[in-house]
Amino acid sequence: MKRFLTWAFFIVLILAVAGFCAFLYFIPPFFIAPPETFSKAQNDAAPTVADIKDPAQRAIAEHGRYLVVTAGCIGCHQVPGPKGPQFDKYLAGGLKFLTHDGTYVARNLTPDKETGLARRTDDEVKRVMRSGVFPDGHVTSYRMMPWGSYTNWTEEDRHAVVVYLRHLPAVRRRIPDPEAPSPFRDPTAHEEVYGGKDYATGK
Numbered sequence: 001m002k003r004f005l006t007w008a009f010f011i012v013l014i015l016a017v018a019g020f021c022a023f024l025y026f027i028p029p030f031f032i033a034p035p036e037t038f039s040k041a042q043n044d045a046a047p048t049v050a051d052i053k054d055p056a057q058r059a060i061a062e063h064g065r066y067l068v069v070t071a072g073c074i075g076c077h078q079v080p081g082p083k084g085p086q087f088d089k090y091l092a093g094g095l096k097f098l099t100h101d102g103t104y105v106a107r108n109l110t111p112d113k114e115t116g117l118a119r120r121t122d123d124e125v126k127r128v129m130r131s132g133v134f135p136d137g138h139v140t141s142y143r144m145m146p147w148g149s150y151t152n153w154t155e156e157d158r159h160a161v162v163v164y165l166r167h168l169p170a171v172r173r174r175i176p177d178p179e180a181p182s183p184f185r186d187p188t189a190h191e192e193v194y195g196g197k198d199y200a201t202g203k
């Protein structure tokens, strides 16, 4: 009887370990999959710069594209769709953020004349990336638009990003200006997630 129990114990143990390993294998981060599987869609979505004739401009724009893709601007400046970002309207803006100092919507970064970056000079675009200051004087929250990271880039980097953004297909899409703080209704709002605090009620 004792021998039977010992064997039964070892068999159950082996099955449990094998089951656990199978579980690890089938959850995505442990899946034996090349990293491109995760990053390819976002990388492919960024319009290429192959059609820029001047080789010097093309090299600068390619560097800008690299920065835009690796910094993940699309994470916020996306047009949200039912199945994730609508990549055909690349960087046309749209995600909304509720914070304790205002409600912000990620802006349209395509070169549209009325709703996009064609309204801004190169220096105005670089200034937002360097210090969060907009042409109307408001300083945007670094928690949303992460200028606190881009301020550490070189001036050449910011210039390359501007050259690339100016090369995107223009999308007409009006984005509302920031509004005063409003009570949180969205449970995924950044401040609630990161701050653990409801600024509407002060708790």
Ligand code: HEC
Pocket (backbone or CB within 6 Å): 067, 068, 071, 072, 073, 074, 075, 076, 077, 097, 104, 105, 106, 107, 108, 109, 116, 117, 120, 125, 128, 129, 134, 139, 140, 141, 143, 144, 145, 146, 150, 161, 177, 178
């Ligand atoms: C975590 C979200 C987030 C990420 C990531 C992000 N942004 Fe933004 N960005 C915003 C928001 C929100 C605004 C609007 C802020 C406002 O209206 O005050 C904004 C505004 C801007 C503006 C000002 C546009 C205008 O109309 O003047 C520029 C330029 C910009 N972002 C560039 C970038 C670039 C380039 C990247 C990637 C390198 C990037 N952003 C990544 C959230 C983000």
